[in-house]
Amino acid sequence: MTGAFLPLVNREHRVSITQQIFIGMRTAILSGVLEKGSRIFSWKDLSAQLGVSRGTVKRAYDLLQDQGLIVTKGRAGTRVSMTLPAVPLESLPPVRASQGLFYDFEEAPQYFQLGIPAQDQFPAKAWHGAWRRAIAIQSARPQVYPDPQGLLSLRREIAGYLATARGYRCHPNQVFITSGFAGALGIVLGAMGFRGSKAFVEDPGFPRTRHALNQAGVETISAPVDREGVNIPGSEREVRFAVLTPSQQAPLGMALSVARRAKVLDWANAANAWIIEDDYAGELQLTGRAAPALASDDKFGRVLHIGSFSKTLNPGLRLGFLVVPPTLTEVFCTFVSCLAPAGSIVAQQAVQDFMAGGHFYRHLRRMKTLYARRKTLLVESLRRELHPGVRCEFGGALSVRLFFPGTTDDVAIAAEAQRLSLGVLPLSPWYFSHGPAKGLLLGISNVRERSVTTKCELLSRLISAQTHG
Ligand SMILES: Cc1ncc(COP(=O)(O)O)c(C=O)c1O
Incomplete structure (x- = not known):
């Protein structure tokens, strides 16, 4: 008792x-x-x-x-009486955590980690306020199905943002709220019936995109990237679409040149093909004004534009948006209603509130300045510390690229660096047919003045020990 x-x-x-x-x-x-x-x-x-x-x-x-x-x-x-937990975990056969994932998720961010926002400069008070109001509004809402296309008020905000920040005018009914870029790409692949078709992907390019297309039964064809950005090969026939990062090529950082923008749009029109524009960094371009979205030049209605809040707010939100040409809205509405309705309305409401209050725009403006400062800091430090054989490239993009000479093993160096809590990524997996360059990608968003020299020294020692050529 x-x-x-x-x-x-x-x-x-x-x-x-x-x-x-x-x-x-x-x-x-x-x-x-x-x-x-x-x-x-x-x-x-x-x-x-x-x-x-x-x-x-x-x-x-x-x-x-x-x-x-x-x-x-x-x-x-x-x-x-204790009937909880219903099944003790120890009584079940062990199931290994999946190895087929592309993220190190739910870990504390590492120094140089790419693709995440600054962890120390988020406007937490305004963000909390937005969530508090969102919970109040949405918890008082009747328990009925929400619009599968996403909250109309958020879609309106996004259409306004695209017009002012990305030079792209669209109707809110062309906008679909998605689970980030990944979710939007899945919707496009399904709704457009792309299984079994061929697609251009940038080389080098975002590995996750290539894997995603292969998963969806799409044959990927390499489109080489040079100083002007991607160059669509004219010789390939029957290619139904291309996935491109025109505003900030991932991973090399350049914006697609004016001539190439016209070339890819003409190709899509002539080939009856589609362009999926991955605008992952939105207006977070660090030098000058961000290049407008490719969709803003699209006279033919061939571009499907995808934006994400992963870099601008938080990848944990899993929120992004897809904008389709007016001729496709019906097809996409049917598809998302059945297979991919927009997610949590509370999160959507909070982002809408944050945008409507002007916090999103202010935050982006501050982050552009902050990231530019952090990048300068990193480049100065790397120039002091780096092995002379290593070339450092830092134009565009939210990253700094290091290129190694000869046969240096970038994958091994990155793995070693990660063991020392430096979240660098090897460059060679981003190439897939044009003789991979070896090097590293360093994220800049969380570089700090007080630690940058020590971190660069550590990385430099690792690289020097393994650099051949
Ligand atoms: C090229 C590219 N596209 C898209 C994304 C964003 O993907 P998601 O919105 O699914 O987080 C990233 C993030 O790392 C990226 O590097």
Whole structure:
């Protein structure tokens, strides 16, 4: 008999007393402090013991009962029954965590990690405010299905943002809210019926895009990248689409030249093909004004534009947007309604609030200045520290690229660096048919003045020890 167990309650706490009792008892039961079958205070007795109202304790007991943790048995009193957890994990055959993932997710960010925002300069107060209001609005909303295309007010904000920041005018009904770039690409591949077709991908290019297309049964054809950006090979026939990063080539950073922009649009028009524009960095271009979205020059209605909040706000949001030409809205509406409706309306509402309050625009302006400063800091430090055989390239983009001479093994260096908590990426996996360059990609967003020299020294020692040629 363990009936004397009393959960701790604190009246100063922001959590309700009911919740405190519920959590205290639940923890005691699940951790074995209260054993199965043992008798506990009745709710009336516990309310007297704790000096809180009977209703307060009764509500906590109801919650415990709903979870199958206690039962009330008349004269036999209230006892621990504990049917949670339903299946102890140890009794199941072990299942290894998947190896086929492209992220190191839910780890603390590493120095030089690419593709994440600055961790120290986020406007947390405005962001919390946006979420508080979003929860209030959406929790009072009737429990009905939301628009699968995404919250209209957010789609309006995005259309406004695209017009002002990316020079691209579209109707909110062309906009679909997605689970980031990855989710948008999945929708495009499904809705356009691209399985079994051929597509151009940039070489070098974002490895995840190439893998995604191969997963979806698309044959990928290399389109080489030179100083002007991607060059679509004229010799290939029957290519139905191309996935491109025109504003900031990933990973080399240049914007597609004016002549090449015209060339890819003409190719799409003449070949009856489509261009999927991956605008992953949006307006986060560090020198001068960001190149306008390719979709803004699209007279033929061949460009499907994808933006993401992963770099501008937080990759954990899993939010992005897809804008399709007006002729395709019907097809995409049907597809997303059945297979890929927009996700959490609370997250959508919070982003809408954040944008409508002007915080998003202010944040981006501040980040452009901050990232430019951090990049300069990094480049200066690398120039002091680096092995003379290593070429450092830093134009465009939210990264710095290092190119190694000869046969230096960039994958091995990156793996070693990661063991030392330096989140650099090897460059060679971004190439896939044009003789891979060897090197590293360094993210700039979390470079700090106080640590940059030490980190560059460490990286430089690693590189020098393994650089041949
Ligand atoms: C080239 C490129 N496209 C898109 C993304 C963003 O993908 P998502 O929106 O799925 O996070 C990234 C992020 O690393 C990227 O590097």
